[in-house]
Amino acid sequence: MFQDPEATRLLAISPHLDDAVLSIGGGLAQAAQDGAKVTVYTVFAGTAPPPYSPVAERMHAVWGLSPDDDAPLYRRKEDVAALDHLGVSYRHGRFLDSIYRTLPDGRWLADHAEGGRKLSVSEHAPDGDPDLVAEIKDDIKAMIDECASTLVVTCAAIGGHPDHEAARDAALLAAREKNIPIRLWEDLPYAVFRPASVELPQGFHLGSPDFSSVATEMRTRKFQAVECYVSQLAMLDGNDVSMFDRLDEHARKTSPHGGYGETTWPVICKEDDS
Numbered sequence: 393m394f395q396d397p398e399a400t401r402l403l404a405i406s407p408h409l410d411d412a413v414l415s416i417g418g419g420l421a422q423a424a425q426d427g428a429k430v431t432v433y434t435v436f437a438g439t440a441p442p443p444y445s446p447v448a449e450r451m452h453a454v455w456g457l458s459p460d461d462d463a464p465l466y467r468r469k470e471d472v473a474a475l476d477h478l479g480v481s482y483r484h485g486r487f488l489d490s491i492y493r494t495l496p497d498g499r500w501l502a503d504h505a506e507g508g509r510k511l512s513v514s515e516h517a518p519d520g521d522p523d524l525v526a527e528i529k530d531d532i533k534a535m536i537d538e539c540a541s542t543l544v545v546t547c548a549a550i551g552g553h554p555d556h557e558a559a560r561d562a563a564l565l566a567a568r569e570k571n572i573p574i575r576l577w578e579d580l581p582y583a584v585f586r587p588a589s590v591e592l593p594q595g596f597h598l599g600s601p602d603f604s605s606v607a608t609e610m611r612t613r614k615f616q617a618v619e620c621y622v623s624q625l626a627m628l629d630g631n632d633v634s635m636f637d638r639l640d641e642h643a644r645k646t647s648p649h650g651g652y653g654e655t656t657w658p659v660i661c662k663e664d665d666s
């Protein structure tokens with residue numbers, strides 16, 4: 393993913409508590425082992441005050457928690473264990489997951505989706521939230537300063553989750569303002585089911601995809617780290633095929649040599665793009 397790991401200070405911007413590990417955990421573990429300083433900053437890790445939306449209460453139940461549990465606190469502990477297993481540092485952002493957010497008119501952002509386990513994030517949500525993106529951008533810039541980062545990586549937002557898009561857009565703007573290179577990772581496991589169509593904000597363009605092989609030991613470590621997110625495993629696992637089999641299969645299809653690996657893209661900034 394990069395040259396000269398010992399001179400690299402890598403800041404990974406994860407939308408939720410698990411996204412970075414699922415998508416690029418092997419690369420992060422490898423980078424740390426090679427001598428890079430790696431920090432994962434999770435944007436939407438804040439604790440929400442009750443009351444919770446029906447969607448949030450239902451998600452809490454899917455995660456094996458009580459409806460009124462402080463789920464983000466529980467999930468932050470999972471994240472600490474997972475990132476510790478990868479040998480990387482963590483920071484937790486203050487922003488609330490979309491299931492805890494409201495629209496300007498007071499309605500919940502996330503709709504109650506009947507039936508399935510998946511949450512459907514509101515159709516009446518505004519197309520992007522520039523104020524939220526600006527606030528996240530400021531926090532990411534502070535993180536870049538704190539970590540003296542030389543490279544930022546974040547999600548490509550495949551699947552179109554509003555939290556993923558907000559985190560990505562904020563990271564793109566922050567990296568550009570700080571003049572630091574940024575790469576985007578393929579959102580896993582979502583990219584297994586969806587075409588990798590990525591639409592970046594104006595002025596940003598995807599470079600060519602880069603498949604980085606992950607050694608067996610690091611793949612194992614990644615999968616063990618994913619298992620630290622105990623609350624999320626039921627949701628991530630399919631009915632018949634395990635998520636880990638899906639990740640293996642997906643990597644095999646992309647890999648030139650058939651082994652495990654993870655895909656990222658460089659981002660090209662063109663300031664005066666129109």
Ligand SMILES: [Zn+2]
Nearest residue numbers: 407408411556
């Ligand atoms: Zn996510």
